[in-house]
Amino acid sequence: xxxxxxxxxxxxxxxxxxxxxxxxxxxxxKPTLRIFNSGEYIEKSLLTKFEKxxxxxxxxxxxxxxxxxxxxxxxxxxxxxxVPSDYMIERLIKExxxxxxxxxxxxxxxxxxxxxxxxxxxQGEKYSAYSVPxxxxxxxxxxxxxxxDEEDLExxxxxxxxxxxxxxxxxxxxxxxxxxxALKSLGYSMNTENKEELDEAYEWLxxxxxxxxxxxxxxDVIDNMISGNKAMAVVYSGDGALIIADNxxxxxxxxxxxxxxxxxxIVITKYCEETELAHKFLNFxxxxxxxxLNDEEIGYSSSVQSVFExxxxxxxxxxxxxxxxTDYEKDEVFRYQKPxxxxxxxxxxxxxxxx
Amino acid sequence: xxxxxxxxxxxxxxxxxxxxxxxxxxxxYAVTTGGNSLVNIKFTWDSFQKMAEPIYVSVFLRSLKLGVxxxxxxxxxxxxxxxxxxxxxxxxxxxxxxxxxxxMWINTLLRTYAWISILQDNGLLNSLLEWxxxxxxxxxxxxxxxVMGLVCDLLPFMIIPIHTVLTKMDHxxxxxxxxxxxxxxxxxxxxxxxxxxxxxxxxxxxxxLLAISAFVIPKLLGGAQYFLIGNLIEDxxxxxxxxNFGSAISIILxxxxxxxxxxxxxxxxxxxxxxxx
Numbered sequence: 001x002x003x004x005x006x007x008x009x010x011x012x013x014x015x016x017x018x019x020x021x022x023x024x025x026x027x028x029x030k031p032t033l034r035i036f037n038s039g040e041y042i043e044k045s046l047l048t049k050f051e052k053x054x055x056x057x058x059x060x061x062x063x064x065x066x067x068x069x070x071x072x073x074x075x076x077x078x079x080x081x082x083v084p085s086d087y088m089i090e091r092l093i094k095e096x097x098x099x100x101x102x103x104x105x106x107x108x109x110x111x112x113x114x115x116x117x118x119x120x121x122x123q124g125e126k127y128s129a130y131s132v133p134x135x136x137x138x139x140x141x142x143x144x145x146x147x148x149d150e151e152d153l154e155x156x157x158x159x160x161x162x163x164x165x166x167x168x169x170x171x172x173x174x175x176x177x178x179x180x181x182a183l184k185s186l187g188y189s190m191n192t193e194n195k196e197e198l199d200e201a202y203e204w205l206x207x208x209x210x211x212x213x214x215x216x217x218x219x220d221v222i223d224n225m226i227s228g229n230k231a232m233a234v235v236y237s238g239d240g241a242l243i244i245a246d247n248x249x250x251x252x253x254x255x256x257x258x259x260x261x262x263x264x265x266i267v268i269t270k271y272c273e274e275t276e277l278a279h280k281f282l283n284f285x286x287x288x289x290x291x292x293l294n295d296e297e298i299g300y301s302s303s304v305q306s307v308f309e310x311x312x313x314x315x316x317x318x319x320x321x322x323x324x325x326t327d328y329e330k331d332e333v334f335r336y337q338k339p340x341x342x343x344x345x346x347x348x349x350x351x352x353x354x355x
Numbered sequence: 356x357x358x359x360x361x362x363x364x365x366x367x368x369x370x371x372x373x374x375x376x377x378x379x380x381x382x383x384y385a386v387t388t389g390g391n392s393l394v395n396i397k398f399t400w401d402s403f404q405k406m407a408e409p410i411y412v413s414v415f416l417r418s419l420k421l422g423v424x425x426x427x428x429x430x431x432x433x434x435x436x437x438x439x440x441x442x443x444x445x446x447x448x449x450x451x452x453x454x455x456x457x458x459m460w461i462n463t464l465l466r467t468y469a470w471i472s473i474l475q476d477n478g479l480l481n482s483l484l485e486w487x488x489x490x491x492x493x494x495x496x497x498x499x500x501x502v503m504g505l506v507c508d509l510l511p512f513m514i515i516p517i518h519t520v521l522t523k524m525d526h527x528x529x530x531x532x533x534x535x536x537x538x539x540x541x542x543x544x545x546x547x548x549x550x551x552x553x554x555x556x557x558x559x560x561x562x563x564l565l566a567i568s569a570f571v572i573p574k575l576l577g578g579a580q581y582f583l584i585g586n587l588i589e590d591x592x593x594x595x596x597x598x599n600f601g602s603a604i605s606i607i608l609x610x611x612x613x614x615x616x617x618x619x620x621x622x623x624x625x626x627x628x629x630x631x632x
Contacts, residue, residue: 065594067593067594067595067596068593068594070596071592071593074596173579175594209580214580215578215579215580216578216579216580217578217579218579220471224475227475227477229475229477343595343596343597346595346596347595350590351410353579353580353582353590354410354411354582354587355580
């Protein structure tokens, strides 16, 4: 009898705990937007401004790579708004995580650069059906003009294996970009599904690691290059512009073997119930003042035409990293990889780092 | 008394839900395949076999090596410090132990970022070296930086257990040894150190365990190419998305830790620590 009583007491305690917890989270009087963005990828004051303007609450979280964002999404976390890159948008579309953008609700859509709106990942399939263009750019090499010979730039990506600069290089710690460099350098497509080509790329990176002693970094590359710690770094064009603005000894170039042209978009997930508010948020980010404020903080090439021009002609005048190369036949956009190729690449990159 | 026994029930439920169940899940992931969904799982030892590949074994060995180095340095620095503290007046001891624990009030990540700004090529330390007329040195992304970060982070875990044992020591034994003609070094070696071995073993175990599973400090101070077992697990879960392999590594690491704790216990009961009980 007594045992039962205690058992019941425990059960009640546990249940009330759970209920209280649930009530605590669910007790909302304001509409809430859950935003999951890449780290340092928005001007934070815009969030509070939006909250005030539309009397809502924003729950803001960040991730450090498209892959970790995807893992979190797959493991059951729910968000309303994400900011993935091209290949990840394609993957999320194909795996049915997104809802279509209702462009009628976005009154500022005409401000966007038309070429970005028309970008296709497959014949007839536009990214803009499911995403609002946010920033775009390329990947290139940032170099110290006082240390690196102009002539050596001719080598393109191979300069990253030029022994003259051994111990003086930052590589970007990103599976796809690292393999992209090796594949482009070998003359292959960065979207190859041929395992022999990928193995060759692995050997390229392995040899680079053994002879050049590179340091693999993430966002810390920005501070390190501003302080001028090493002669070269693989960076996204926007980071390049941001760094050059702080350290004018540096310059940026896109290697001749071709590079990754990327496109980041804002998407609304299928879990989103506050679709009206979500669209308002997207529209809000495209307003000229907000987009300019945002871009002054981020430094990437803006998707808003007028902001892009202002930044190009004023803030970043003379910094060509802000204007990514377009219409070069060897440049490519990352495509969705089949799961087996994806895990094959992930293993290769893990092995390069684990050497 | 009998009724009080039943008060254990909530704790049993608690540990079942929050300790046993996750462990079972990890084990389940480790011996199956089929990705992150538990719908189409198949039993396999593949993940464990993968761990036997030379490249992953070398990651494991590298972690062990770093753990051993960190532990030795912590012991070398921590023991004398604990000893000196235990020699002070009691009020002073309280303050000194407080100083030892103050860094632990601050988040590890912040402390590591502080180390970055000290060790950077254009950081505080290098500015100082330059000012003194020495050349600049590279600290960041080297073994030195990683070991320094780990030692700084884990030193309290070595000092506190040793200090506790030293202060609780029976001083009449020391006096007896002195009365019987032991010199300073003999007293220390044969009495004090021997009696403090349980504390040393506790400290060593804690520091070693935390050091081999560290991943944030090595990543920040050593760069992403400083790849340890903790980084491998993090990578498998967060970036690669291969939870099966990640779980298998976690299990192997857990087993290795279990083995080491058992070894330590054995040393403890065989050695001087056994005399106390």
